[in-house]
Amino acid sequence: MKRFGPTTALDGAGISIAEGETHALVGRNGAGKSTLVSILTGLQRPDEGEVRFSGEPAPALGDRDAWRQRVACVYQKSTIIPALTVAENLFLNRQTEGRLINWRALRARARELLDTYEVDVDPQALAGDLGVEQRQLVEIARALSFGARFIILDEPTARLDGPAIERLFDRMRALRRQGVTMMYISHHLDEVYEICQSVTVFRDARHIMTAPVADLPHDELVDAMTGEATAAYQARARTPREAVVLAASGLSLAGRYQDVELSVRSGEVVGLAGSGSSGKVSLAETLVGLRRADTGAVTVNGRAVRPGDVPAALAAGLGFVPEDRHHQGFVPLLSVAENGTMSIAHKLGRLGAVSPARRRARAVRMIQDLDIKTEGPDQPVGDLSGGNAQKVVFARALADDPDALVVINPTAGVDVKAKQALLGAVEDAADRGAGAVLVSDELDDLRICDRVLVMFHGRVVKDVPRGWSDHELVAVMEGIEE
């Protein structure tokens, strides 16, 4: 049992994991998974109940070393320290056995560790200079390197692209062969089927079921999570209209992307895919004004938008979901209502004022539309679970009925049901006549796109129409096929 003020995050929930298995924990956003993780790793004390390892009671909360011998963890929230190098982050608080730190040896160890996990990062880079994906890889490498017999991974793949996920799974399989026990949390149920042996489902802070994966069909699993019958998401067919709502011509940004041409028509969803460092995110950020391109122009509804000016882009009719919700998505201390309406505040009152009542009304609608799990519009977003916070950010992008929508990894960390809601919201917007650019590492998301532009090393290399197979698209993204 764990409570946060009025919220009950865990309510008599239990989980038992057999030695040597890879055990999945699934549940909707806010089901209490991460809370369980922090209790299992000794970061928080349960209000009731206890933790046992191999039948022995867990160590005292203050004895971090004892906890760390028993369990290693990749947390959902970043535990990277930006001002330190990658090498030091990997060996935080265990830089040396002896008294003095031998930096050369530490770098060598870090290099070795990164190589084993095929993480392509310079050990001497500052962790703060890494992209989200690279940071995540560093965290994973760190957790796996402890030599703990029990490892917890809380949504490790939410920020990884396909090949990186494959490498992680290879690693996990190898660990399991060595007898390591793992608890794996993810919203990608196919991943659960790929590497886990058994699965536990949480719903509304309660334990619902535990079963071997092999005995549990996909649909039943989803139903257990959502508590109702849920059909798989069906992408809708659309006919884009003639009008071009969002266009880019001759865009180049040194070191990121070159000579990009793009045009999105009304009612069209255009995907943007590419492997790591392909430049797709930078391009999307340029479209909304977060970056200023060296050359080229962006037009919305045929009118040129001042480069590098987010308010101008929003005013021109863009809606935007940034890549990293913690970094650019929301203000943690402000309420759901304020975060959700931040970019439409000018429509909620006259003469520069904002009417709290109208804001609240708007927020209540958002909460219902996207099924955000919150105590209410006044709860600070910082207290929401990851997926629900993402929904708030998404709600803001849609708040103004945008003519063009640019969404980057919109479904990162959101549960199946929510994912459907978010993808549905993109499609609804397209049906209303908006054009959308959807940047994603997840092939599932890209299925709703009318066409997918594939980027490779900063250039758009191919325009793939609807109906592609996973294999085809991945080949293009990896630059194997032209």
Add this chain to the structure above:
Amino acid sequence: SDTTTTTPAAGGEGGKVGIDHPRADSDFWNSYIKYVPEMADELDVELMTATNSQNDVAKLVNNVQALIGQGAKAIVMAPQDTGAIASTLQNLENKNIPVVTVDTRPDKGKVYMVVRADNRAYGTKSCEYLGEQLGGKGKVVQLMGALSSINGRDRAEAFGECMKEKFPGIEVFDEPTEWEGSKAASMLQTRLEQHPDVKGIYMHAGGVHLAPTLQVLKQKGLLLPPDDPKHVVVISNDGIPQEFEAIRKGEIDATISQPADLYAKYALYYAKAALEGKTFEPGATDHDSTIIELPNGLEDQLPAPLVTKDNVEDQTLWGNQVK
């Protein structure tokens, strides 16, 4: 005394005297603060609990308001900022509450009596002493107080003017120490490095400047008896016991004794006189001082004797009376 006349018409019912102390962090003022209750007993003045404005004129204004609220019939204060007290004095005048100021002379606003030694005279006396000792030539360092304080500025200006006029052969280096010992030590040390032939030092405040100056001179090997040709002539202002001790040892040559005891005594004396309805005329007094006329009141200029080896044992000096 011959300058005092009693005019019973002006009232004379007596009452409580409110007193505000300007600061609690300097040796001079602490001596003054200690003398106040003693003198009050001696003069039989009904003194209220003293307030302390911690060198902040805004606090002084607040304190005076509080004292009035608690029923003060006369106020003794020592405004370290002589301008910013104007509207408070106006206010007190409207309420018919006489004011005695100690140490500083308000620029504007009615005062019953100013009790102070002439700070410009300190500067001039120090200049004359140094000039004579040095024979009108050489280099002199002036460790100044805070430029935002009227007393510091008076001493610095008078010293500078006198030097220019009477001893043009002497080169003066001004060091703005902000009454800080640490700054004084650094500035003096640097200046002696730059000009090892400095022959004289004028310290605005012995309380803060004495120890650092002696320490720097010692480090430089310049702490020599007065008959040594390399001796640096040092004159201080304040008259604290440690200065007397240094004069006896020959470490410094002179100081000007700022009479903390007389400040306390005559502040209360005039406060009491005001309550009794007495008035005063300009002229000599019965205690070796002169009352002069100001545009906004009177000022009793108390004597501030120059203390050298010759008169340092004089037991009437306040610095010889404190334990």
Add this chain to the structure above:
Amino acid sequence: MTTPTALTPAVPRLRLARFRDLTLVPVIVLLLIVGAFLDPVFLTAGNLTNVLQQQAAISLLVLAEALILISGKFDLSLESTVGMAPALAVLLVVPVSAGGLGIGLPAVLVIPLCLLIGAAIGAFNGFLIIKFQLSAFIVTLAMLIIVHGLHLGPTEGKTLFELPESMLYLGGAVWLGLPASIWIAGALFAAGIAGLAYLRVGRSLYAIGGNIDAARAAGIRVDRVLWGVFILGGTLAALAGILETGRLGAIGSGMGVNWIFMVFAAAVIGGVSMDGGKGTILGALTGVLVIGLVQNLLTLQGVSGFWQPVVYGTIILFALMISRIAGGKAQD
């Protein structure tokens, strides 16, 4: 689905959040009660009016600093502006005989000039911090020194007491039985409370202070807003200088000096976070009142000057603890 149940707890949380601004109210009540016992004068209308009048100028600085802190920045130089802006404005209008610079602008301009100087200092701070991306702490620390020097230099450290009438009016006038400065500070606080609660730009301060990148991505013109806050801060500090000038009747070279620590103390015990994004103007106001009452009480009690700091600091620590316990959250 969870929607219907999820909405119910909204009301208690809202109430709690509202109360969090007012954690110092028990402290104020305690002070009033204790004070009334200690000194009969304390709880009189006259004395309380005095306290308010005495705190009027510094409260404007607290208002300014609270705005700046909420938007995640820092301004130490406000304290120097308090003395420098009025002093320079006066020097620009008075004749050379009164210590002026001989520029001799019309005397009616003195107040606009003063406010303009304050705004200019704020704008310069903003320029260095926002455009040049320098550390706000250290820029405004340097500016604290420089601005004070720009006060000392032209006045040569002297007190200015031949002031244009208009400069003295606001700080001394009495409107409807209360000093004008109380009305002015009150009106500005009311405007601050309302503006931060109901204006878009007010809310954007919280967004900027809470997560500047998110604010930028949400289309808030971050640089412009921050710059505006710095300019407003400088202007309020200049206004504080005008009120203080009127109260004291002259401009001393020490005016405003060492205020800034008290300003921070008032804002922070009032619940404004040094990390930005948190706190309210109402809370900051309660902080000012606590500090004003404590000072008044110490004066009335005639606590010895030597020990006053100890008593004073201890009371601030207690206020802090009470607001920590009442607020329930760790502070930063």
Add this chain to the structure above:
Amino acid sequence: MTTPTALTPAVPRLRLARFRDLTLVPVIVLLLIVGAFLDPVFLTAGNLTNVLQQQAAISLLVLAEALILISGKFDLSLESTVGMAPALAVLLVVPVSAGGLGIGLPAVLVIPLCLLIGAAIGAFNGFLIIKFQLSAFIVTLAMLIIVHGLHLGPTEGKTLFELPESMLYLGGAVWLGLPASIWIAGALFAAGIAGLAYLRVGRSLYAIGGNIDAARAAGIRVDRVLWGVFILGGTLAALAGILETGRLGAIGSGMGVNWIFMVFAAAVIGGVSMDGGKGTILGALTGVLVIGLVQNLLTLQGVSGFWQPVVYGTIILFALMISRIAGGKAQD
């Protein structure tokens, strides 16, 4: 995959990171050159030794503050400890006739006592901030006031002239041709630089300042380390007081007062972040040197007292800009 290209920038980045501690070196070089032209005495060994000696005490405060800032906290009270710890220690050992408290502990204990008092103040700060989770800024602000009061109260504001010999020794002695205080400060800085680079506990300061939750998750005993840093800070401040006492030959009631701003200025222009987790002791040392050289140059040049603050503040601003440009990153 991108492996081959991604690895190339490693070498330049390393160099840059190393140099980032030293962004003030060009400023120092510039000051030395300009100073040499302005005054022939400036670049002599004697004068530079003086500068180092003058900065020795304050540099220990900068060292202490840098450690505290790197671990993400704040301590304003250090400046009051500089005067109060030696004063109280002296009062505990000297006889009543010299103003003592009449406790009359043996005089040889005066230095250990002084350090102990400093440590106790640090421990109390740590207690309130860590255990009570109060705002570090405001706790240490209150403590700045209280500790200064605990200096003024027992001494009644008087300067202490009669000091035990041992109290004066360190600040005045000369070892191998250099003042002892320079050796002491030098050794402590060397220890600080090495400790923060090569000890686990030193590295843990960065982790705590950079992301306290991550540090806790990594098994760092956050509370214990932070507490240790506060205690060390208080002890260093007391040691600074001992050095300063020896230099000045007496303990005035203003010793240490108003140092803290300079301490922050030195640390921050030296690259230590007010937000924690960033900066080095070497950088802080360069900050101290810049400030010391500027002050020395202003004295040598005899800049008028009224305008000194302006020149001084402007130079700090320039140092800040140069280190911003050389460092390449926005500051905070």
